[in-house]
Amino acid sequence: MISISTPNSFRHVLSEKWDALVGSGSPFMEHAFLWALERTGCAIASTGWEPRPILVFNDGELVAAAATWKKTHSMGEFVYDHGWAQGVERAGLPYYPKLVVGSPFSPVTGGRLLGDPQWIPTLLQAIQTAAADCTSVHFLFPLEAEASALTDLGYFSRLQYQFHWLNEGYSTYDDFLSRFVSKDRNKLRRERKEVAHLQFQVTTDPTEADIDALYAFYSDTTSRYFYGQRYLSREFFQELRSVWQGRLHTVIAKDGATAIAGAFNVRKGKRLYGRYWGTLAEVPFLHFEVCYHRAIEYAIANGLEAFEPGHGGEHKYRRGFTPTITWSSHRFADPRLQKAFSDWTAKEAAAVRTQVAELQLTSKLR
Numbered sequence: 001m002i003s004i005s006t007p008n009s010f011r012h013v014l015s016e017k018w019d020a021l022v023g024s025g026s027p028f029m030e031h032a033f034l035w036a037l038e039r040t041g042c043a044i045a046s047t048g049w050e051p052r053p054i055l056v057f058n059d060g061e062l063v064a065a066a067a068t069w070k071k072t073h074s075m076g077e078f079v080y081d082h083g084w085a086q087g088v089e090r091a092g093l094p095y096y097p098k099l100v101v102g103s104p105f106s107p108v109t110g111g112r113l114l115g116d117p118q119w120i121p122t123l124l125q126a127i128q129t130a131a132a133d134c135t136s137v138h139f140l141f142p143l144e145a146e147a148s149a150l151t152d153l154g155y156f157s158r159l160q161y162q163f164h165w166l167n168e169g170y171s172t173y174d175d176f177l178s179r180f181v182s183k184d185r186n187k188l189r190r191e192r193k194e195v196a197h198l199q200f201q202v203t204t205d206p207t208e209a210d211i212d213a214l215y216a217f218y219s220d221t222t223s224r225y226f227y228g229q230r231y232l233s234r235e236f237f238q239e240l241r242s243v244w245q246g247r248l249h250t251v252i253a254k255d256g257a258t259a260i261a262g263a264f265n266v267r268k269g270k271r272l273y274g275r276y277w278g279t280l281a282e283v284p285f286l287h288f289e290v291c292y293h294r295a296i297e298y299a300i301a302n303g304l305e306a307f308e309p310g311h312g313g314e315h316k317y318r319r320g321f322t323p324t325i326t327w328s329s330h331r332f333a334d335p336r337l338q339k340a341f342s343d344w345t346a347k348e349a350a351a352v353r354t355q356v357a358e359l360q361l362t363s364k365l366r
Contacts, residue, residue: 001058001059002056002057002058002122003056003057004054004055004056004057004122004126004129005054005055005057006052006053006054006055006126006130007053007055008050008051008052009038009051009053010031010034010035010038010051010053011035011038011039012053013031013035013053013055013065014062015031015032015035017062018030018031018062018065018114019031019032020062021062021064021065021114021115022111022114024268024269025110025111025114026103026106026108026109026110026111026268026273027244027247027266027268027273028103028106028108028110028266028273029067029103029110029111029112029114032240032243032244033103033106033240034051034053034067034103034104036236036239036240036243037049037104037105037236038051039239040233040235040236040239041233041235042104042105042231042232042233042236043069043104043105045070047231048071048072048073048075049069049071049076049104050069050070050071050072051069052068052069052070052099052130053065053066053067053068054066054068054123054126054127054130056115056119056122056123056126058119063115063116063119064113064114064115064116064119064120064122064123065114065115065123066101066112066113066114066123066126066127067101067102067103067112068099068100068101068127068130069099069100069101069102069104070097070098070099070100070133070134071096071097071098071099071100072096072097073096075229075231076104076105076229076231077100077102077104077138077140078106078107078140078141078311079107079138079140079141079158079160079328081138084341088337093334093337094135095135095136096135097133097134097135098134098135098136098137098138099127099130099131099134099136099137099138100138100140101127101137101138101139101140101142102138102139102140102141102142103140103141104231105231105232106141106275107140107141107162107310107311107326108141108273108308109141109142109143109326109327110141110142110143111142111143111146112139112140112141112142112143112146113142113146120149124153131333134333135332135333135334136330136331136332136333136337137155137330137331138328138329138330139155139328139329139330140328141326141327141328142327142328142329143327144325144327146327146329147327147328147329150329150331151329154331155329155330155331156329156330156331156338156341156342156345156346157327157328157329157330157345157349158327158328158329158330158345158348158349159325159326159327159345159348159349159352159353160325160326160327160328160352161323161324161325161326161352161355161356162308162310162311162312162323162324162326163309163313163314163316163317163321163322163323163324164306164307164308164309164321164322164324165292165295165296165299165306165307165308165309165316165320165321165322166305166306166322167299167300167303167304167305167306170300171300172300173293173296173297173300175300176296176300176320177189179320180320184318188293188319191284191285191288191289192285192289192293194283194284194285195253195283195284195285195286195289198253198254198255198260198283198286199253199254199255199256200251200252200253200254200289200290200294201250201251201252201253201254202249202250202251202294202298203249203250204246204247204248204249204250204267205245205246205248206241206248206250208238208241210250210252210262211237211238211241211250211264212234212237212238213252213259213262214237214250214252214262214263214264214276214278215232215234215237216278216280217261217262217276217277217278217279217280218230218232218237218264218276218277218278219278220278220279220280221276221277221278221279232276237264244266247266247267247268248264248265248266248267249265249266249267249272249295249298250262250263250264250265251263251265251290251291251294251295253279253283253286253289253290255281260279260280260281260283260286261277261278261279261280261281261283261286261287261290262277262278262279262290263275263276263277263290263291263294263295264276264277265295267304270303270304270305270306271304271305271306271307271308272295272298272299272304272306272307272308273307273308274291274295274307274308274309274310275310277290277291288315288319291309292309292316292319292321293319295307295309296320309321317359322360323355323356323359323360324356325352325353325356330345
């Protein structure tokens with residue numbers, strides 16, 4: 001017998017059953033990550049992220065699931081729809097609440113419809129039911145195949161792009177540098193020499209003190225930039241250290257005994273994901289060393305296939321990262337909004353594809 005459950009907390013979800021559905025997918029869809037966000041107060045109703053996990057059972061066995069959230073704002077999503085919200089509200093219509101399917105604060109592609117394909121139609125119907133008190137449903141960073149399937153069900157797709165590093169069989173970092181023309185290769189070597197006077201601690205077993213330092217860097221970054229917002233807490237950082245031991249890849253730069261900058265990454269399978277960075281000192285090129293060069297070295301040394309350093313930043317492209325299209329899928333209950341945004345995103349998608357094609361062509365000539 002099929003049954004649907006929509007608890008109000010990930011506390012009520014068995015972690016091993018959920019993670020079995022995630023499988024080799026994104027670490028940011030794992031129960032430990034989602035529950036840590038909720039347990040530490042980072043993603044809860046009072047912060048605008050009301051947990052609404054959707055569970056499909058067959059004879060009592062969990063066979064499909066989705067991480068969904070009732071949202072009262074658009075912060076922490078990285079599919080920027082603030083303009084949509086402002087336009088809708090100027091027209092005298094409500095934009096919130098909306099139902100978001102994905103992982104908070106994580107612009108990382110991964111499966112959003114968890115489970116065997118035979119149960120996905122049931123899961124999708126459950127998502128629509130859960131959205132009855134919402135204006136719209138938004139899948140953030142789904143797999144391309146999921147976005148394509150959702151299009152057939154009346155959703156429209158929105159395209160963005162990120163820069164991912166792909167391992168093309170490099171045996172050493174110098175082997176990777178050989179892909180660049182001489183001028184660009186020398187630029188990268190010079191920028192690394194600029195920070196050679198510092199010490200770099202790279203580990204997958206960070207201490208509590210290391211995590212505290214990384215949280216301090218993250219906090220400083222979010223407080224110094226007008227677009228920044230401190231979504232995460234120290235307790236959340238330490239929680240991940242506890243549950244993801246051996247999977248956290250951290251880089252800390254030190255000037256003597258003083259930690260001055262760092263990056264917090266996550267490894268799963270053959271991929272490394274860049275998450276949070278910050279610095280307490282203005283040192284030219286330090287950001288690139290901590291966030292990119294050291295991670296690439298680690299990926300090559302450990303035979304990883306890819307490194308996803310996060311959202312935005314064309315400076316990544318100049319350092320060997322490949323433009324990669326990402327997806328989101330949307331459906332509005334109001335047919336007027338559905339048509340208006342569908343038409344707009346179709347034009348936007350054409351521009352995104354053109355820009356990515358141009359960047360890929362230029363990359364081949366570097």
